[in-house]
Amino acid sequence: MHTGKVSALPGAPSRTARIAWIAVAVLVVFAVWLAAASASAGIAFFYSVPVGLAAWWFGLRPALAVAAVCLGLYLVGHAVEPVSELGLAFALRAAFLCLVALAVSVVAGRLRALEHSAEELEAIRAALTPTALPDLPGVDAGASFVPSELGVSGDFYLLTNGPDGSTVAVVGDVVGHGPAAARLATFVRARFAALAASTSDPAELLSHVNAALAERTGRRQELVSAVCVRLVPGDDAISWARAGHPPPLRLPQLDELAGAGPTFLLGADERLQLVNTESSLAGSEGLLVYTDGATDVRRGRQMLGLEGLTRMLAPLSGLASRVIAHEVEGEILAWADRPIRDDLCLVVLKPRPS
DSSP states (O other), X not given: XXXXXXOXXXXXXXXXXXXXXXXXXXXXXXXXXXHHOGGGGGGGGGGHHHHHHHHHHHOHHHHHHHHHXXXXXXXXXXXXXXXXXXXXXXXXXXXXXXXXXXXXHHHHHHHHHHHHHHHHHHHHXXXXXXXXXXXXXXXXXXXXEEOOTTSOOOEEEEEEEOTTXXXXXXXXXXXXXXXXXXXXXXXXXXXXXXXXXXXXXXXXXXXXXXXXXXXXXXXXXXXXXXXXXXXXXXXXXXXXXXXXXXXXXXXXXXOBOOOOSOOOOBTSOTTOOOOOEEEEOTTSOEEEEEOGGGTSOEETTEEOHHHHHHHHHTTXXXXXXXXXXXXXXXXXXXXXXXXXXXXXXXXXXXXXXO
Protein backbone atom coordinates (compact mmCIF):
# COMPACT_ATOMS: atom_id res chain seq x y z
CA MET A 1 0.00 0.00 0.00
CA HIS A 2 1.19 3.50 -0.70
CA THR A 3 2.94 4.98 2.34
CA GLY A 4 2.31 8.63 1.63
CA LYS A 5 5.58 9.44 -0.14
CA VAL A 6 4.90 12.04 -2.81
CA SER A 7 6.22 11.34 -6.29
CA ALA A 8 8.61 13.91 -7.71
CA LEU A 9 7.72 13.43 -11.35
CA PRO A 10 8.57 16.36 -13.63
CA GLY A 11 5.57 18.66 -13.99
CA ALA A 12 3.65 17.10 -11.06
CA PRO A 13 2.07 19.49 -8.52
CA SER A 14 4.23 20.22 -5.49
CA ARG A 15 3.26 18.97 -2.03
CA THR A 16 2.07 22.45 -1.07
CA ALA A 17 -0.03 22.76 -4.24
CA ARG A 18 -1.66 19.39 -3.60
CA ILE A 19 -2.56 20.31 -0.03
CA ALA A 20 -4.01 23.57 -1.33
CA TRP A 21 -6.16 21.73 -3.90
CA ILE A 22 -7.49 19.42 -1.20
CA ALA A 23 -8.28 22.31 1.12
CA VAL A 24 -10.06 24.23 -1.63
CA ALA A 25 -12.12 21.17 -2.54
CA VAL A 26 -13.16 20.70 1.10
CA LEU A 27 -14.21 24.36 1.45
CA VAL A 28 -16.09 24.37 -1.87
CA VAL A 29 -18.17 21.33 -0.85
CA PHE A 30 -18.81 22.88 2.58
CA ALA A 31 -19.92 26.18 1.04
CA VAL A 32 -22.18 24.51 -1.52
CA TRP A 33 -23.71 22.33 1.20
CA LEU A 34 -24.55 25.39 3.31
CA ALA A 35 -25.95 27.26 0.31
CA ALA A 36 -28.11 24.33 -0.75
CA ALA A 37 -29.52 23.83 2.79
CA SER A 38 -30.80 20.57 4.23
CA ALA A 39 -32.97 19.76 1.24
CA SER A 40 -29.78 18.90 -0.61
CA ALA A 41 -27.90 17.37 2.28
CA GLY A 42 -26.66 14.59 -0.03
CA ILE A 43 -24.13 17.10 -1.37
CA ALA A 44 -21.98 16.14 1.63
CA PHE A 45 -21.11 12.95 -0.25
CA PHE A 46 -19.01 15.16 -2.54
CA TYR A 47 -16.49 15.33 0.30
CA SER A 48 -15.31 12.14 -1.39
CA VAL A 49 -13.48 14.37 -3.91
CA PRO A 50 -10.93 15.86 -1.47
CA VAL A 51 -10.72 12.54 0.37
CA GLY A 52 -9.97 10.75 -2.89
CA LEU A 53 -7.34 13.33 -3.86
CA ALA A 54 -5.64 12.91 -0.49
CA ALA A 55 -5.66 9.12 -0.85
CA TRP A 56 -4.24 9.30 -4.39
CA TRP A 57 -1.50 11.78 -3.57
CA PHE A 58 -0.59 10.96 0.04
CA GLY A 59 -2.00 7.57 1.03
CA LEU A 60 -4.57 6.12 3.42
CA ARG A 61 -3.76 7.88 6.70
CA PRO A 62 -3.79 11.44 5.29
CA ALA A 63 -7.02 10.58 3.45
CA LEU A 64 -8.63 9.43 6.70
CA ALA A 65 -7.48 12.67 8.33
CA VAL A 66 -9.15 14.67 5.54
CA ALA A 67 -12.28 12.53 5.97
CA ALA A 68 -12.30 13.40 9.68
CA VAL A 69 -12.08 17.11 8.83
CA CYS A 70 -14.94 16.76 6.34
CA LEU A 71 -17.09 14.98 8.91
CA GLY A 72 -16.32 17.73 11.40
CA LEU A 73 -17.50 20.31 8.88
CA TYR A 74 -20.62 18.20 8.38
CA LEU A 75 -21.39 18.55 12.07
CA VAL A 76 -20.72 22.30 11.87
CA GLY A 77 -23.16 22.48 8.97
CA HIS A 78 -25.70 20.57 11.04
CA ALA A 79 -25.41 23.24 13.75
CA VAL A 80 -26.20 25.90 11.14
CA GLU A 81 -28.79 23.91 9.20
CA PRO A 82 -30.02 20.89 11.22
CA VAL A 83 -30.19 17.50 9.51
CA SER A 84 -32.90 15.00 10.40
CA GLU A 85 -31.74 11.69 11.85
CA LEU A 86 -28.20 13.01 12.32
CA GLY A 87 -26.81 9.76 13.75
CA LEU A 88 -27.77 7.66 10.73
CA ALA A 89 -26.80 10.37 8.23
CA PHE A 90 -23.42 10.88 9.91
CA ALA A 91 -22.69 7.13 10.05
CA LEU A 92 -23.51 6.67 6.34
CA ARG A 93 -21.23 9.53 5.29
CA ALA A 94 -18.42 8.39 7.58
CA ALA A 95 -18.56 4.85 6.17
CA PHE A 96 -18.68 6.17 2.61
CA LEU A 97 -15.69 8.51 3.03
CA CYS A 98 -13.62 5.81 4.74
CA LEU A 99 -14.43 3.40 1.91
CA VAL A 100 -13.38 5.99 -0.67
CA ALA A 101 -10.10 6.60 1.18
CA LEU A 102 -9.34 2.88 1.37
CA ALA A 103 -10.30 2.08 -2.23
CA VAL A 104 -8.40 4.98 -3.81
CA SER A 105 -5.26 4.42 -1.71
CA VAL A 106 -5.23 0.71 -2.64
CA VAL A 107 -5.63 1.46 -6.35
CA ALA A 108 -2.95 4.16 -6.22
CA GLY A 109 -0.57 1.82 -4.41
CA ARG A 110 -1.12 -0.95 -6.95
CA LEU A 111 -0.53 1.41 -9.87
CA ARG A 112 2.68 2.74 -8.34
CA ALA A 113 3.88 -0.81 -7.64
CA LEU A 114 3.21 -1.77 -11.26
CA GLU A 115 5.02 1.33 -12.48
CA HIS A 116 8.07 0.59 -10.34
CA SER A 117 8.00 -3.08 -11.36
CA ALA A 118 7.88 -2.12 -15.04
CA GLU A 119 10.85 0.23 -14.55
CA GLU A 120 12.80 -2.50 -12.76
CA LEU A 121 12.07 -5.08 -15.45
CA GLU A 122 13.03 -2.62 -18.18
CA ALA A 123 16.35 -2.09 -16.41
CA ILE A 124 16.81 -5.87 -16.15
CA ARG A 125 16.11 -6.28 -19.87
CA ALA A 126 18.65 -3.59 -20.70
CA ALA A 127 21.24 -5.38 -18.56
CA LEU A 128 20.52 -8.81 -20.05
CA THR A 129 20.54 -7.71 -23.68
CA PRO A 130 22.36 -4.38 -24.16
CA THR A 131 21.72 -2.65 -27.47
CA ALA A 132 25.31 -1.45 -27.87
CA LEU A 133 27.76 -4.25 -28.63
CA PRO A 134 31.38 -4.02 -27.47
CA ASP A 135 34.32 -3.73 -29.85
CA LEU A 136 35.41 -7.31 -30.55
CA PRO A 137 38.77 -7.47 -32.37
CA GLY A 138 38.61 -9.79 -35.36
CA VAL A 139 34.90 -10.57 -34.94
CA ASP A 140 31.85 -9.13 -36.70
CA ALA A 141 28.98 -9.59 -34.22
CA GLY A 142 25.25 -8.97 -34.37
CA ALA A 143 22.52 -9.63 -31.83
CA SER A 144 18.76 -9.53 -31.62
CA PHE A 145 16.50 -9.79 -28.60
CA VAL A 146 12.69 -9.57 -28.48
CA PRO A 147 11.07 -10.06 -25.04
CA SER A 148 8.05 -12.26 -24.62
CA GLU A 149 4.82 -10.33 -25.08
CA LEU A 150 3.28 -12.22 -22.15
CA GLY A 151 5.87 -10.92 -19.69
CA VAL A 152 9.60 -11.16 -19.16
CA SER A 153 11.43 -14.45 -19.35
CA GLY A 154 15.08 -15.23 -18.76
CA ASP A 155 16.96 -15.14 -22.07
CA PHE A 156 20.28 -13.28 -22.12
CA TYR A 157 23.48 -12.91 -24.07
CA LEU A 158 26.99 -11.69 -23.34
CA LEU A 159 29.66 -10.59 -25.80
CA THR A 160 32.99 -9.67 -24.27
CA ASN A 161 36.76 -9.82 -24.71
CA GLY A 162 38.63 -12.61 -22.99
CA PRO A 163 41.91 -12.01 -21.12
CA ASP A 164 43.93 -13.56 -23.97
CA GLY A 165 42.57 -11.29 -26.71
CA SER A 166 39.85 -13.75 -27.70
CA THR A 167 36.13 -13.10 -28.02
CA VAL A 168 33.79 -14.82 -25.57
CA ALA A 169 30.11 -15.18 -26.46
CA VAL A 170 27.50 -16.59 -24.09
CA VAL A 171 23.81 -17.16 -24.86
CA GLY A 172 21.57 -18.52 -22.13
CA ASP A 173 18.00 -19.18 -21.09
CA VAL A 174 16.64 -19.50 -17.56
CA VAL A 175 14.02 -22.20 -17.05
CA GLY A 176 10.81 -20.39 -16.12
CA HIS A 177 9.15 -17.05 -16.76
CA GLY A 178 8.40 -13.82 -14.99
CA PRO A 179 10.42 -11.44 -12.81
CA ALA A 180 12.08 -14.25 -10.84
CA ALA A 181 13.50 -15.75 -14.05
CA ALA A 182 14.67 -12.31 -15.22
CA ARG A 183 16.44 -11.64 -11.93
CA LEU A 184 18.13 -15.04 -12.04
CA ALA A 185 19.24 -14.33 -15.61
CA THR A 186 20.74 -11.03 -14.42
CA PHE A 187 22.69 -12.87 -11.74
CA VAL A 188 23.95 -15.53 -14.15
CA ARG A 189 24.96 -13.01 -16.81
CA ALA A 190 26.81 -10.92 -14.22
CA ARG A 191 28.73 -14.02 -13.09
CA PHE A 192 29.70 -14.84 -16.68
CA ALA A 193 30.88 -11.25 -17.24
CA ALA A 194 32.97 -11.25 -14.05
CA LEU A 195 34.53 -14.65 -14.72
CA ALA A 196 35.32 -13.87 -18.37
CA ALA A 197 37.79 -11.25 -17.16
CA SER A 198 40.06 -14.04 -15.88
CA THR A 199 39.37 -16.97 -18.21
CA SER A 200 38.03 -17.53 -21.72
CA ASP A 201 37.75 -21.30 -21.42
CA PRO A 202 34.08 -22.13 -22.22
CA ALA A 203 33.75 -25.27 -20.10
CA GLU A 204 35.48 -23.57 -17.18
CA LEU A 205 33.17 -20.56 -17.40
CA LEU A 206 30.07 -22.75 -17.44
CA SER A 207 31.36 -24.86 -14.52
CA HIS A 208 32.11 -21.78 -12.40
CA VAL A 209 28.62 -20.38 -13.01
CA ASN A 210 27.14 -23.77 -12.13
CA ALA A 211 29.03 -23.64 -8.83
CA ALA A 212 27.76 -20.10 -8.22
CA LEU A 213 24.19 -21.31 -8.71
CA ALA A 214 24.76 -24.15 -6.22
CA GLU A 215 26.00 -21.65 -3.61
CA ARG A 216 22.96 -19.35 -3.83
CA THR A 217 21.06 -19.34 -0.55
CA GLY A 218 17.39 -20.21 -0.59
CA ARG A 219 17.46 -21.35 -4.21
CA ARG A 220 14.79 -23.73 -5.45
CA GLN A 221 15.96 -25.75 -8.42
CA GLU A 222 17.23 -22.80 -10.42
CA LEU A 223 18.04 -24.18 -13.87
CA VAL A 224 19.76 -22.43 -16.76
CA SER A 225 20.72 -23.58 -20.22
CA ALA A 226 23.72 -21.88 -21.82
CA VAL A 227 26.26 -22.17 -24.60
CA CYS A 228 29.66 -20.48 -24.49
CA VAL A 229 31.88 -19.91 -27.54
CA ARG A 230 35.51 -18.72 -27.70
CA LEU A 231 36.87 -17.25 -30.93
CA VAL A 232 40.48 -16.20 -31.49
CA PRO A 233 41.18 -13.59 -34.21
CA GLY A 234 42.79 -15.12 -37.28
CA ASP A 235 42.15 -18.70 -36.11
CA ASP A 236 39.69 -20.98 -37.92
CA ALA A 237 39.32 -23.17 -34.83
CA ILE A 238 36.81 -22.32 -32.13
CA SER A 239 36.31 -23.76 -28.68
CA TRP A 240 32.84 -24.10 -27.24
CA ALA A 241 30.80 -25.87 -24.58
CA ARG A 242 27.13 -26.08 -23.75
CA ALA A 243 24.89 -26.95 -20.83
CA GLY A 244 21.45 -28.14 -21.94
CA HIS A 245 21.35 -25.61 -24.78
CA PRO A 246 20.90 -25.94 -28.55
CA PRO A 247 24.32 -26.11 -30.28
CA PRO A 248 25.44 -23.25 -32.55
CA LEU A 249 24.61 -23.33 -36.26
CA ARG A 250 27.40 -23.02 -38.82
CA LEU A 251 26.91 -20.42 -41.56
CA PRO A 252 26.14 -20.79 -44.44
CA GLN A 253 25.86 -24.59 -44.15
CA LEU A 254 23.23 -24.20 -41.40
CA ASP A 255 24.18 -27.47 -39.74
CA GLU A 256 24.57 -27.87 -35.99
CA LEU A 257 28.05 -28.15 -34.53
CA ALA A 258 28.62 -31.60 -33.07
CA GLY A 259 29.39 -31.35 -29.37
CA ALA A 260 31.18 -33.68 -26.97
CA GLY A 261 30.46 -34.78 -23.41
CA PRO A 262 27.36 -34.36 -21.22
CA THR A 263 25.09 -31.39 -21.63
CA PHE A 264 23.08 -31.10 -18.41
CA LEU A 265 21.47 -27.81 -17.36
CA LEU A 266 23.39 -25.48 -15.08
CA GLY A 267 22.05 -25.79 -11.56
CA ALA A 268 20.95 -29.42 -11.96
CA ASP A 269 24.04 -30.90 -10.29
CA GLU A 270 26.68 -29.03 -8.30
CA ARG A 271 29.28 -31.58 -9.48
CA LEU A 272 28.50 -30.99 -13.14
CA GLN A 273 31.48 -31.76 -15.38
CA LEU A 274 31.59 -30.14 -18.82
CA VAL A 275 34.13 -30.46 -21.62
CA ASN A 276 35.11 -28.24 -24.52
CA THR A 277 34.54 -29.09 -28.14
CA GLU A 278 37.05 -27.90 -30.72
CA SER A 279 35.40 -27.13 -34.06
CA SER A 280 36.70 -25.63 -37.27
CA LEU A 281 35.15 -22.72 -39.12
CA ALA A 282 37.26 -23.34 -42.20
CA GLY A 283 35.04 -23.13 -45.27
CA SER A 284 32.26 -21.42 -43.35
CA GLU A 285 31.41 -17.79 -42.63
CA GLY A 286 30.53 -17.90 -38.95
CA LEU A 287 28.01 -19.03 -36.37
CA LEU A 288 24.47 -18.39 -35.18
CA VAL A 289 23.84 -18.96 -31.48
CA TYR A 290 20.20 -18.81 -30.34
CA THR A 291 17.69 -19.69 -27.64
CA ASP A 292 14.72 -21.98 -28.17
CA GLY A 293 12.46 -18.93 -28.44
CA ALA A 294 13.71 -18.68 -32.04
CA THR A 295 12.44 -22.17 -32.90
CA ASP A 296 9.48 -22.73 -30.56
CA VAL A 297 7.32 -19.89 -31.93
CA ARG A 298 4.03 -21.04 -33.41
CA ARG A 299 1.57 -20.16 -36.12
CA GLY A 300 -1.66 -21.92 -35.31
CA ARG A 301 -0.65 -25.49 -34.46
CA GLN A 302 2.54 -25.34 -36.48
CA MET A 303 5.88 -24.78 -34.75
CA LEU A 304 8.66 -23.04 -36.66
CA GLY A 305 11.32 -25.47 -35.47
CA LEU A 306 14.95 -25.68 -36.54
CA GLU A 307 13.95 -26.43 -40.13
CA GLY A 308 11.92 -23.24 -40.37
CA LEU A 309 14.71 -21.18 -38.79
CA THR A 310 17.32 -22.48 -41.23
CA ARG A 311 14.94 -21.84 -44.12
CA MET A 312 14.78 -18.19 -43.09
CA LEU A 313 18.54 -18.01 -42.62
CA ALA A 314 19.48 -19.57 -45.97
CA PRO A 315 19.20 -16.43 -48.16
CA LEU A 316 20.75 -14.19 -45.46
CA SER A 317 23.87 -16.03 -44.34
CA GLY A 318 26.21 -14.06 -46.62
CA LEU A 319 25.22 -10.69 -45.11
CA ALA A 320 26.83 -8.81 -42.24
CA SER A 321 26.14 -10.17 -38.77
CA ARG A 322 23.96 -7.25 -37.63
CA VAL A 323 21.90 -7.45 -40.80
CA ILE A 324 21.36 -11.19 -40.37
CA ALA A 325 20.22 -10.76 -36.76
CA HIS A 326 17.83 -7.95 -37.69
CA GLU A 327 16.37 -9.68 -40.74
CA VAL A 328 15.86 -13.05 -39.03
CA GLU A 329 14.10 -11.32 -36.15
CA GLY A 330 11.72 -9.67 -38.60
CA GLU A 331 11.11 -12.93 -40.47
CA ILE A 332 10.29 -14.83 -37.28
CA LEU A 333 7.93 -12.15 -35.94
CA ALA A 334 6.18 -11.87 -39.31
CA TRP A 335 5.66 -15.66 -39.43
CA ALA A 336 4.57 -16.26 -35.82
CA ASP A 337 1.24 -15.70 -34.12
CA ARG A 338 1.20 -12.83 -31.67
CA PRO A 339 1.79 -12.57 -28.83
CA ILE A 340 5.05 -14.54 -28.81
CA ARG A 341 5.17 -16.65 -25.68
CA ASP A 342 8.91 -16.74 -25.08
CA ASP A 343 11.88 -14.43 -25.44
CA LEU A 344 13.61 -14.46 -28.81
CA CYS A 345 17.41 -14.20 -28.64
CA LEU A 346 19.93 -14.51 -31.51
CA VAL A 347 23.66 -13.82 -31.73
CA VAL A 348 25.58 -13.95 -35.02
CA LEU A 349 29.40 -14.24 -34.99
CA LYS A 350 31.58 -13.94 -38.08
CA PRO A 351 35.40 -13.78 -38.25
CA ARG A 352 36.40 -10.41 -39.63
CA PRO A 353 39.04 -10.55 -42.38
CA SER A 354 42.46 -9.31 -41.28
